[in-house]
Amino acid sequence: MSMRSLVSIGLTFVLTAIAEGAGAQAPASARERARQALPPSTFATVDALAQGLAQEGIVPEAVYGKALEGAAKGVGGERLTSAVEAYAGRLRLAWGAFGPGADGALAIAGADALQRGVDVASLRALGEDEGRSPMAVVVLADLVETGVPADRAVDLVREALRQRTREREMLDMPARVRLLIRDGATARDAAEQVRRAILRRRGGGVTAPVAPGSEPLTTDRLRRLDRSGG
Numbered sequence: 001m002s003m004r005s006l007v008s009i010g011l012t013f014v015l016t017a018i019a020e021g022a023g024a025q026a027p028a029s030a031r032e033r034a035r036q037a038l039p040p041s042t043f044a045t046v047d048a049l050a051q052g053l054a055q056e057g058i059v060p061e062a063v064y065g066k067a068l069e070g071a072a073k074g075v076g077g078e079r080l081t082s083a084v085e086a087y088a089g090r091l092r093l094a095w096g097a098f099g100p101g102a103d104g105a106l107a108i109a110g111a112d113a114l115q116r117g118v119d120v121a122s123l124r125a126l127g128e129d130e131g132r133s134p135m136a137v138v139v140l141a142d143l144v145e146t147g148v149p150a151d152r153a154v155d156l157v158r159e160a161l162r163q164r165t166r167e168r169e170m171l172d173m174p175a176r177v178r179l180l181i182r183d184g185a186t187a188r189d190a191a192e193q194v195r196r197a198i199l200r201r202r203g204g205g206v207t208a209p210v211a212p213g214s215e216p217l218t219t220d221r222l223r224r225l226d227r228s229g230g
Helices: 003-022 026-037 040-056 061-072 077-098 106-113 120-126 134-146 152-164 167-182 186-197 221-229
Strands: none
Touching: 003 186, 026 040, 026 061, 040 061, 061 077, 061 106, 077 106, 077 120, 106 120, 106 134, 120 152, 134 152, 134 167, 152 167, 152 186, 167 186, 186 221
8 A cells, every 4th residue: 555545544534533523423423332342341441531531622532433443453451441541642642742722633643643653842843833734744754654854854844834835745745755765865865855845846846866965956056066167
């Protein structure tokens, strides 16, 4: 399965969970599904976690969904409750990292990103942008999984947000980074090349890999080389 497909699946999960949470009967429905699918003792633990999150203002249906996901995979007992407890902890961390104004979709995307290797500091840095979105968080996680250092991944996503990069191009950024890595660039340098391409507003083009510290062969640079005899 391609990374683009994995991104789409992640976004679909986030948006579906929040769309369900928007309906007045949705939380009860999610709770009821969990009650029917889980053993009473397991449901009691999951329910307590979900209600605790709800009291903090964090979307509770995500916890029921995580429990149902585990049950569908055949996970049960202490393994299931431990996984749900860990997930609830990541939701709290993500919620705290994004700060006031964060919505449920952002918290769910942040919890997933934490599991995929993104640290809390990176989520906090990304959350400073007004244009933050669940999609941006998913792309950040994809970049980190690709091997891009967290600080450079945050810089790339924030630059894309500042430049109001189209959604499709943002979703393509991890693939563009992997292409440059395959052609010989380091993950850090590949991310920087994609960031420069966005800054130049060249849309879908990906520049060829260059040696660390070198400049692209722009018209201005060619003129300087010509004047210097380089």
